[in-house]
Amino acid sequence: MISITPTTLVLHRNPSFFFFFPSTTTRPNPTYPSFFTVRSSSSSSASSTSLQELEKEQGELRSELYASAPFLPIKSAxxxxxxxxxxxxxxxxxxxxxxxxxxxxxxxxxxxxxxxxxxxxxxxxxxxxxxxxxxxxxxxxxxxxxxxxxxxxxxxxxxxxxxxxxxxxxxxxxxxxxxxxxxxxxxxxxxxxxxxxxxxxxxxxxxxxxxxxxxxxxxxxxxxxxxxxxxxxxxxxxxxxxxxxxxxxxxxxxxxxxxxxxxxxxxxxxxxxxxxxxxxxxxxxxGSSGGRKTSNRIILACHGYTQSNPEASTSGDLPMNMLGIIQSQKTAELLLDLKVSSIISSPKKACFETAMAISRIAWVLTVCHAMWR
Missing domain, CATH: 3.40.50.1240 (Phosphoglycerate mutase-like)
Known part of the structure; x- marks a missing residue:
């Protein structure tokens, strides 16, 4: 199996969204790149080759090459x-x-x-x-x-x-x-x-x-x-x-x-x-997702804002601020109609507080066995 990676992707999280953007260590050319890094599961070494050579040698992967190329720059949000x-x-x-x-x-x-x-x-x-x-x-x-x-x-x-x-x-x-x-x-x-x-x-x-x-x-x-x-x-x-x-x-x-x-x-x-x-x-x-029935469901919830600057680093173990408490309560309300069988939480203070806010409502609606990790 061959995977083609034109640029490194970093997943950046804040309490509301997931961000995907090129790593600062690998800045792509604003136009479509002429070189890709090819990684093979049969070899730990990486080699570079031109797009033209890849198209010739791996014609069946052409659509993936175009799908993974970095986007052209935009002028406004x-x-x-x-x-x-x-x-x-x-x-x-x-x-x-x-x-x-x-x-x-x-x-x-x-x-x-x-x-x-x-x-x-x-x-x-x-x-x-x-x-x-x-x-x-x-x-x-x-x-x-x-x-x-x-x-x-x-x-x-x-x-x-x-x-x-x-x-x-x-x-x-x-x-x-x-x-x-x-x-x-x-x-x-x-x-x-x-x-x-x-x-x-x-x-x-x-x-x-x-x-x-x-x-x-x-x-x-x-x-x-x-x-x-x-x-x-x-x-x-x-x-x-x-x-x-x-x-x-x-x-x-x-x-x-x-x-x-x-x-x-x-x-x-x-x-x-x-x-x-x-x-x-x-x-x-x-019930269903995309028209398909589901039997089990895992819901990922991020904690609310902490007492540090919301834009600051995610390191440390700080409790939520007032905005974070309100956010956790809103999340709990969103889950009102859902039967929760268990809650697994990070030991970090903000995560534990968010999980507790959800469990207080879940306990009222159904038997809920909380598991904290």
Whole structure:
């Protein structure tokens, strides 16, 4: 297995968000780099080679190369809101849609889109990019409402191309394609059908979309598309490869938000994944994720602000300040309808205090066995 890393990524955390940005020790060229570092699982040594040589020797990895390249610099801050379309007729039937355009929104899907419109009513969008497929475009029209600015349809925002699979019920795909359908289920990144690698192609398309979205003059952009392509948009923004397909699922009319902050000297922007798959219901409501049933759920909560400067280093063991206490109480309220079986906490004071705030409410609703570490 070969992984290609054009730049080192650092995960930076504050009490509200996760930030992904290039390491200060490795500054990428503001244009697409001509050299990549190649790491192989069969060798501990790393070697560098040109993009042209890699394309020649590893043609099947071409989409990953483009997916992992650093973003072009931006001039001003930009927020991008990704929304998946509402339930479609083929969603309801359990039919494989892919990039086909035969399904439309159900009544439930129309209602979901209207609920999302109300949920986003305080957001002042400057532009709306939409997939050209009917189910997505109709969702965009509902959310966009009576704004005078026209929707921007982008073919690269269409759903993943699944070729011969499209239109089949899932059991039909299994019966007709056997091993290929099994690979699609368990190893989608390397899945091949009709001479194509759909997930790799999708990652390349996502990169292409980001270029147009970020170069657009607007500061707040609504993007209405599909589950798979929105996964690819999030993944390519934060530097994740095709192996993360199906990890970043998005429910019908779920909302994900990314914030882009310009950096000096023409460097790639800081990218903050602000929200991921927020739905009109509680974002942690049990039951399903991206249309798939869930049996177990782990919720990661960060402690509130501490008594030190909120922007200061995360080192030390300090209790929360008043803002942190309020934040922990709000988190506890968000979890009101969730049955918590156990809580595992860091021994740090702020973490323990946050866990205690949650457990006080959880104890009232259900038997909760807290475990502190």
């Amino acid at each position: 930009k927020r991008v809101i990704l929304v998946r379309h509402g339930q479609s007729t083929w969603n309801e039937e359990g039919r494989i849609q892919g990039s086909s355009d035969f399904s439309v929104l159900t009544k439930k899907g129309e209602a979901q889109a209207e609920t999302s419109r109300q949920m986003l009513i305080d957001d002042s969008f400057d532009a709306c990019f939409s997939s050209p497929l009917i189910r997505s475009k109709r969702t965009a029209e509902i959310i966009w409402g009576s704004r005078e600015t026209e929707l921007i349809t982008d073919s690269d925002l269409r759903e993943i191309d699944l070729y011969s699979f499209q239109g089949l019920l899932k059991h039909e795909g299994k019966a007709k394609f056997g091993p290929a359908f099994r690979q699609w289920q368990v190893d989608a990144a390397n899945f091949n059908i009709d001479g194509h690698y759909p997930v790799r192609e999708l990652w390349a398309r996502a990169r292409s979309c980001w270029t147009r979205i970020l170069l657009h003059e607007s500061r707040s952009v609504l993007v209405v598309a599909h589950n798979a392509v929105n996964q690819a948009l999030v993944a390519t923004a934060i530097g994740l490869g095709t192996e993360y397909f199906r990890i970043l699922l998005q429910s019908n009319c779920g909302v994900s938000v990314l914030d882009f902050t310009p950096q000096p000297e023409g460097r790639s922007p800081f990218i903050c994944l602000n929200r991921l798959n927020q739905t009109p219901n509680s974002p942690i409501a049990a």
